[in-house]
Amino acid sequence: MNETKTPEKKKLISVVIPTYNEQENVEAMTDTVVQIMTEQLPQYDYEIIYIDNHSQDNTKALLRKICKENPKVKAIFNARNFGQMRSPVHGLKQAYGDCVIRLNADFQDPPTLIPEFVKKWEEGYKLVLGIKEKTEEGRFMAWVRRCYYKLLRKITDIGHIENFTGFSLLDKAFVDVVRDIHDPMPYLRGMIAEFGFEYASVFYSRPNRRAGKSKNNWYSLYDVAMVGITSYSKVMLRFATFAGIAIAGISALIGIVYLVLKLIFWDMFKAGMAPMLIGMFFLGAVQILFIGLLGEYILSINTRVLNRPLVVEEERLNFPVDDKKD
Numbered sequence: 001m002n003e004t005k006t007p008e009k010k011k012l013i014s015v016v017i018p019t020y021n022e023q024e025n026v027e028a029m030t031d032t033v034v035q036i037m038t039e040q041l042p043q044y045d046y047e048i049i050y051i052d053n054h055s056q057d058n059t060k061a062l063l064r065k066i067c068k069e070n071p072k073v074k075a076i077f078n079a080r081n082f083g084q085m086r087s088p089v090h091g092l093k094q095a096y097g098d099c100v101i102r103l104n105a106d107f108q109d110p111p112t113l114i115p116e117f118v119k120k121w122e123e124g125y126k127l128v129l130g131i132k133e134k135t136e137e138g139r140f141m142a143w144v145r146r147c148y149y150k151l152l153r154k155i156t157d158i159g160h161i162e163n164f165t166g167f168s169l170l171d172k173a174f175v176d177v178v179r180d181i182h183d184p185m186p187y188l189r190g191m192i193a194e195f196g197f198e199y200a201s202v203f204y205s206r207p208n209r210r211a212g213k214s215k216n217n218w219y220s221l222y223d224v225a226m227v228g229i230t231s232y233s234k235v236m237l238r239f240a241t242f243a244g245i246a247i248a249g250i251s252a253l254i255g256i257v258y259l260v261l262k263l264i265f266w267d268m269f270k271a272g273m274a275p276m277l278i279g280m281f282f283l284g285a286v287q288i289l290f291i292g293l294l295g296e297y298i299l300s301i302n303t304r305v306l307n308r309p310l311v312v313e314e315e316r317l318n319f320p321v322d323d324k325k326d
Helices: 026-040 059-069 083-093 111-122 139-155 172-179 188-194 218-232 235-264 274-306
Strands: 012-019 045-052 073-078 099-102 127-135 164-171 199-206 313-317
Touching: 012 026, 012 083, 026 045, 026 059, 026 111, 045 059, 045 083, 059 073, 059 313, 073 083, 083 099, 083 172, 083 188, 083 218, 099 111, 099 172, 111 127, 111 164, 111 199, 139 218, 139 235, 164 172, 164 188, 172 188, 188 218, 218 274, 235 274
Parallel strands: 012 045, 012 099, 045 073, 127 199
Antiparallel strands: 073 313, 099 164, 127 164
16 A cells, blocks of 8 residues: 655745835846746745835835735835834744845845855754955945944954844744844844854855945944944943043143142243143043933933834735734
């Protein structure tokens, strides 16, 4: 008597792609990912989850068309733009594959590396991280990024990963941990460094965008940088305290020196206005700097205390009914 073997269920790979005004790229990105999954990784099942951050161009219409043509493609439309940190993490929480691949829609994260990521994952690594070895961005911007990562490594207790921008494969075990964290200001790169999962690095050269314009600007990059600092370091506040003590000591020493010189050379020694003005402006600048730094920490605390949702969804496509998770 022949026994009928039940075919093994394929592992599910979820590919999460955040979008904002990516009408030039979403169709090409979908075709590329589908081709890779069907031709190079046919032993796996897959889903593609787009989370659109309230695009103002034709991105949403194109995503509707893609979802209608391919049921394996899902889409979430946010009610407004919730920022480049919150929206991708919300999309990550909606993925229930055995692993989740996080990449951008602009092809700066090469989808051709997906098979290599999966290979590393099958070797036992819970996380596979894409590390920029080279980049086509300007030298000044690359230098600023290097300085920022070096600063983070020095002032935090966790080993922040240099030149890691979020392009990664994340095992379900890690995604489940992230899913249980209700942080309205999530810093995914910090979480990856903090939680201690063993990871493999895949080095790659990061190209320029395939099409369209970058949505990042100096303000948005500064916002991400400050979240990374205020979430994982108290060194800056301690530095303000130590700097205050040092400046107070130096000021007291200078005051004593000026007093002694004035007493000894009463008629000859003239302090003048210049040292007083320079000292006033210097101390004022230091105070404003540290007040601003303190304000960043207070803003971070305030945002977390309010505990607002990561995003508010306007619509979702191709998801099962009532399959909405926080």
